[in-house]
Amino acid sequence: MVEGLAAPGHSGCSQPRIGRSTREGAALERNPRFSPDGKRLLFSSKRDTPNYTLYALDVNTLRSQVLAEVTGAYYPVAGLVAHKVVAKETLRVGDRISVVADAERRARIMRNHSGTHLVHAALRNILGTHVKQAGSLNAPDRLRFDFSHFAHVDAEELRDIEQQVNDEIRLNTEIDTTVTSLDNALASGALAFFGDKYPESNVRVVTIPDERAPRGFYSKELCGGTHVHRIGDIGVLKIVGEQSVAAGVRRIEAVTGIGALEHFQKQAQVLSQVASKLNVGEDDVLATIEKLSQTVKSLEKDLEAQKRKGALGQLDELVGKAQTVKGVKVIAEEVANVDREGLRQLVDSLRQKLGSGVVALGMPDDGKVALIAGVTKDLTAKVHAGKLIQALAKQVGGSGGGRPDLAEAGGKDTAGLKTALLAVPSMVEALL
Secondary structure, X not given: OEEEEEOOOOOOOOEOEEOOOOEEEEEEOOOOOOOOOOOOOOOOOOOOOOOEEEEEEOOOOOOEEEEEEEEEEEEEEOOEEEEXXXXXXXXXXXXXXXXXXXXXXXXXHHHHHHHHHHHHHHHHHHOOOOOOEEEEEEOOOOEEEEEEOOOOOOHHHHHHHXXXXXXXXXXXXXXXXXXXXXXXXXXXXXXOOOOOOOOOOOEEEEEEEOOOOOOOEXXXXXXXXXXXXXXXXXXXXXXXXXXXXXXOEEEEEEEEHHHHHHHHHHHHHHHHHHHHHHOOOHXXXXXXXXXXXXXXXXXXXXXXXXXXXXXXXXXXXXXXOOEEEOOEEEEEEEOOOOOHHHHHHHHHHHHHHHOOEEEEEEEEEOOEEEEEEEEOHHHOOOOOHHHHHHHHHHHOOOEEEEOOXXXXXXXXXXXXXXXXXXXXXXXXXXXX
């Protein structure tokens, strides 16, 4: 029965009726789901996606009439659960109605919820009994399970977890649900979760039997949620992700049933497209990609070698641009088409070519500035490469440092590079 109606954004349930196509909140005498902070997600996060339908029975025709579609739930006041509805017909306080769930959506959630229990058990079997549930989500399209663990779960462990879960699914055992006292449940080996509150009596225990296990079950947990009848109803479970969500807490995401099929179909489509692009069979995709990767690495290596060879080809030109400052040869120039390693080699070669002198080279580097300064050993007592590079770096909005004979810096202002290099002779003069 409808006990109250409320307008969106209003507290309480004070309206006597709502009209067709109106979005309102309705408080029902019997709540067909857990409260908004409960363990089951029976409402979609997508706006206006119907999860329940409210029906009224016409006593004259004995036909049911759709009154409203339920899209969510909330607390209008403390202790009262109201349902967000989109009215299809006039809905009044006092109406006697039936509430019917979306069967397909509910079935998907059941598969994912039972899958969560399997994943939990497999994690404890493979990673250790220190694993404890730290949160979960059982949605129609996926399951998410957070758990305590001290390290990344590697690919081999994930395969073992997934394999063990699917081995259990294929056994197709019937899930056992019993109601007992809390003490009896815990004594039987059922898992309870820290922070959850349980009554002393009438707790619900969900067991996945396994006669191969020492205690006769694969999983046994206190749980009030909805589950499949037989574990084989899940079909298949595929782990699709593992990540850290907090210190000491990991998260696994997985799909089951039709969700797993959709995942496999998507992956198969991607593989087919990649094979088509590579013009090879699907079985040859990995080998072809590895071959292409090696080719790319080889070409990149050749390109860098050519860049360095080209940079060294600038030696004579750069030496020809050397300035003499108080009897010391100084080269301060911008170079191009070279990487950082090539820049270092060029500075070293110029020092050797000069015999005695100071070299400062700069170049644009992926939207930033790279600077390297080199000083021959006989001059480091007067000109410290690290101090020189620090002064240069400030002019391009960066920082740097290094040894007396060789130092590096980076900066953000590519427009200031030419001005900074033009200042090198005066800087050196001030140090001599």
